Amino acid sequence: MEKCSSVRHVAIIMDGNGRWAEQRGLPRSEGHRQGAETVSRVLEGALDLGIEYLTLYAFSTENWKRPVSEVHALMGLLEEFIDQKLPDFQEKNVRLKTIGRTSGLPSGAAKKLLRAVDLTRNNRAGTLILALNYGGRAEIADAAAALAKAVAAGKVHPEQVNEALFSSFLYDPEIPDPDLMIRTSGELRISNFLLWQLAYSEFYITDKLWPDFTAGDLVEAVTAFSRRKRRFGGR
Numbered sequence: 271m272e273k274c275s276s277v278r279h280v281a282i283i284m285d286g287n288g289r290w291a292e293q294r295g296l297p298r299s300e301g302h303r304q305g306a307e308t309v310s311r312v313l314e315g316a317l318d319l320g321i322e323y324l325t326l327y328a329f330s331t332e333n334w335k336r337p338v339s340e341v342h343a344l345m346g347l348l349e350e351f352i353d354q355k356l357p358d359f360q361e362k363n364v365r366l367k368t369i370g371r372t373s374g375l376p377s378g379a380a381k382k383l384l385r386a387v388d389l390t391r392n393n394r395a396g397t398l399i400l401a402l403n404y405g406g407r408a409e410i411a412d413a414a415a416a417l418a419k420a421v422a423a424g425k426v427h428p429e430q431v432n433e434a435l436f437s438s439f440l441y442d443p444e445i446p447d448p449d450l451m452i453r454t455s456g457e458l459r460i461s462n463f464l465l466w467q468l469a470y471s472e473f474y475i476t477d478k479l480w481p482d483f484t485a486g487d488l489v490e491a492v493t494a495f496s497r498r499k500r501r502f503g504g505r
């Protein structure tokens with residue numbers, strides 16, 4: 271596969287698991303299970319394309335509104351995913367990271383997640399970032415709180431605050447802004463994903479439901495991206 275130099279970071283709103291299951295008369299949890307399979311395929315596709323960062327929106331700060339049984343199923347799948355995939359990450363040299371309010375996750379899931387993040391921290395083939403208990407507004411509010419603390423402690427002066435300094439208080443300032451944001455299942459909204467970082471990302475929306483999304487669909491999205499003219503407000 272040809273390496274793609276212009277797309278460093280792809281961020282995906284993995285949506286449509288529930289509808290995929292409902293269309294088949296299956297429980298929603300089965301859609302989430304299939305969705306986890308898609309994650310493996312898409313990660314491989316991203317590595318083949320030379321994409322350095324792949325961020326996947328896996329659980330939002332709003333998803334707690336769902337029935338406890340569904341939340342429980344999702345957290346169980348997260349633990350299973352980490353258990354199953356950790357050896358693959360090591361073998362394929364993939365670094366795992368997470369963004370979100372990790373401490374608000376069930377402690378078992380949080381522990382597994384942070385352990386996998388730690389064990390893979392020196393891997394260099396690519397970075398998979400799982401957005402878990404993540405909200406764009408929560409991230410900005412958390413950054414503002416951290417910045418306010420730094421000001422109160424005399425480490426930062428209010429006059430120094432600019433976009434670059436503010437960015438350094440986000441969950442993981444090392445991660446570049448996404449070049450391309452993909453949303454599956456045809457919904458035309460951001461749903462509180464990466465509000466700060468998506469300022470100039472290209473959007474690609476597909477009607478395909480996440481369990482049906484393939485590595486080929488990722489190639490298609492990246493190809494569409496490569497035809498876009500990014501102006502960043504210039505001309």
Ligand code: IPE
Binds near residue numbers: 289290329344
């Ligand atoms: C995306 O699929 C997975 C999560 C939000 C965790 P959904 O569960 O939102 O599926 P739909 O949108 O109901 O089809």
Ligand code: IPE
Binds near residue numbers: 286330457
């Ligand atoms: C966005 O999907 C969150 C994730 C994919 C984790 P939702 O299904 O929760 O978003 P809405 O409710 O359709 O906006």
Ligand code: MG
Binds near residue numbers: 285286
């Ligand atoms: Mg949805």
